[in-house]
Amino acid sequence: MEWTETLCRETGIRFLTTRPSEIEAASFAIIKEELGQEFLKACPQDQLPVLCRVIHTTADFSYKESLYFSEDAVSKGREALASGIPIITDTTMAASGINKTAAAAHGIQVRCFIGDEDVKEAARESGITRSAVSVDKAARLYPDCIYAVGNAPTALMRLYEKIRTGEIRPRLVVGVPVGFVNVVEAKELILSAGVPCIVARGRKGGSNVAAAICNALLYDRKV
Template sequence: MYTHVPAEEIESRSMAIIDAEVPEPRPFAAEEWVVARRMIHATADFDLLTHIRFHPQAVLAGKTALLAGADIVTDTHMALVGIPRRRLDPLGCTARCLMNEARVAKRAKAEGVTRAWAAVDEVMAHGGADIFVIGNAPTALVRLLDWIGQGARPPQLIIGMPVGFVNAVESKELLMAQDAVPYITVAGRKGGSSLAASVVNALAKLALEQRG
C-alpha cells in the first residue's frame, strides 16, 4: 500500500532502510560507508557492495580537494547535472563538462578519437583538474591515465566508473593498477553517470560537515 511520506523525510528514510538492510559488520566503515550508501541510494543496487573499490586515501583526497575549492571535470553532462550547485557553491567548487565544446568535436574528428578522449586532452593540455568524474566513457579514463603516466599534473581524485561492455572493465582495472592518484571505482561492468555523480555529492556532504 502506498504511504505518503513528507518530501523532507524521503532521503533520511531511504538511508535508514539501506542501513537496516546492510547490518553490521558492513563491508565499509565510517566515511567510506557514507559514500557507498549514497551509491546504493542512487541505484537501489545492493550488489554494488561487492564491486565498490576505494583507494586507501580516496575519501581524504576528495574532501581535501573539495574544501580547497576543487575544479571538477565530468565526462558527461548527465554527471554534471547530477551534482547540484547547492553541493558545490558553499565549498567554492566549480564543475564543467567539455563534451559539447566545438573545439573538442574538432579535435576528435581531426585525430580520429572519441569526444571523451579529446575532452580529456583539452582539459589536461590546459592545466588539468582537481577531480575527474568519469561515469560513462572508458576512453576518457584510459586517456586520463595516459596523461598521468606521461608526467602530467595529476588530479587529486579520480572517480572512475565507466559502464558497459567494451573496455569498461579493462579501463577500471588500469585505474586500480596504478597508485599515483587516489580513486573510487566499481569493478566490473557496472557504473554510470548518476553513480559517479552520487560519489561527488557524498564527498561534498562530508566536506561540509567537516568544515562545520
C-alpha cells in the same frame, strides 16, 4: 519519523508515506537496515556515506562488493574539494547531477568539455573519442582536479596515459563507466595509475553513479 499507511482500494496495494523532507532519510534508514549491522560495523566509516548514496541512486546493493576505494580516497577527495579545485566530468549528465549549491559553497566549478566545438573538431581530426579529447583539454586547463567518469572508458584510458606523462595529476579519479567494451579493463587500468581513486569494478556504473559519489564527497559526513 512518522509513517502513515495508505491503502489503494482499487489494487489493494499499501503505501507508506511520510513528509517529503523525510523521504531521503527514510531511504537511507532502509538501506542501512538491509546492509545489516555486521556490514555497517566492518565498513570504514568515511566510505559508508559514499556507498549508501550510490545504493540510494541505483537501488543496487551489489556495490557493497564492487565499489573500490584506494587508501584514504575519501579524505583526499574531501580535502581536494575543500581547496576549491574543479570537478571535471566526462558527460553533461554527470555534471548536471552534481549538486551545484554544495559545489558553490566550496567555490568549485563543475566542468564538462564533451560538447565544446574545439573538442568535437579535434576528435574528428584525430579519429578518437570526444571523451579522450576532453581529457587532453582538462590536462591543459585544469591539471589539478577531480575527474569523474561515468560513461566513457576511453576517458579513463586517456587519463591513465596523461597521468603517466605527468600532464595531469587528478587529486581523485571517480571511475565508474558503465558498459561492455573496455569498461572492466579501463577501470583496472586506473587502479594502477598511482592516484587516489573510487572505482566501481566490473561492468556497472553510470553518470548517475559518478554524480552520486561526487555529491557524497561534497556534503555527506555521515548517514
